[in-house]
Amino acid sequence: MLPKPPPRESGLGFLLIPPFRVQGTSVAGEQTCVMVPELDICFDMGNCPRASLASKFLAISHGHMDHIGGLAYWCSQRNFQGMGPGTIVCSTAIAPAIETMLKGYRDLEGQKMPYELIALDPEQSIEIKNNTHLRIFDLEHTSPASGYCIVEKRSKLREDLVGLPQEKLRELKDRGEQITRTLEVPLVSYLSDTAPGASMLREDVRKSQIVIAECTFVEPDHGDRARIGKHLHLSHIIEWLPVLQCQKLVLIHLSRRSNIAQARKQLRQAVKPELAEKVEFLMDFRANRARYEQQVAEAEKLEHARAT
């Protein structure tokens, strides 16, 4: 099967990391909105790209305008387009302020703007798809902030029962014994604005197939800015990479002045090639376009080989 194409909407970054697409827009201080269509989820709503309307779930990281400015519009547009109420997920720390903001819009518009809001305490989770859960955890930033991890829960036969005949297993089950165990497979983690810290070393984050993380500053002399704004600097990413088990680390939230080519160069100088190759930049349009075209060409070759 050929890979699904990028959204037609202009200005959106796009990466295909099978079986997921990661797409959206993210510039520090301006807007961040990152979607994973296969999981029906969008992280943050700095503006409201058209493609984001399709997400049923919206996980908000924190209340800074570049992450929340498009929230009311998203709720309203989903309703206007007849898509049903969206589900906003956020921490209990910011839920009351979100309710107040949305109430303000309802009063201004004089009409209902349906949405569902789910407020979670740190480490709580909700099911967003069959056996797929969205977990929230704390980040450290200049305002209360949260990260997220999407985990798939797979049911596996208990290790000590592997190899037993079916009838024996049925017998145990009929006796009321738990014959399966739940295996947690972390799929996607999202670390938006944050200072470096414990969240980066969490097991679910380290083991995620895809990690999406902020990297606001790149220039070597911008370390102080990162520290004051409680953001990640490329130097933190370089330290972090060796402990990450992900297939891809997708960097977002670079400041407009940061140079992606420069960032790639610094990465290549600082870490082993196989680690540098794990890193992608959501907003590197040219490199991502070339990467996608190559993925399509490879898929076409495979299809052709299968057909002949």
Ligand SMILES: [Zn+2]
């Ligand atoms: Zn931000």
Ligand SMILES: [Zn+2]
């Ligand atoms: Zn922020």
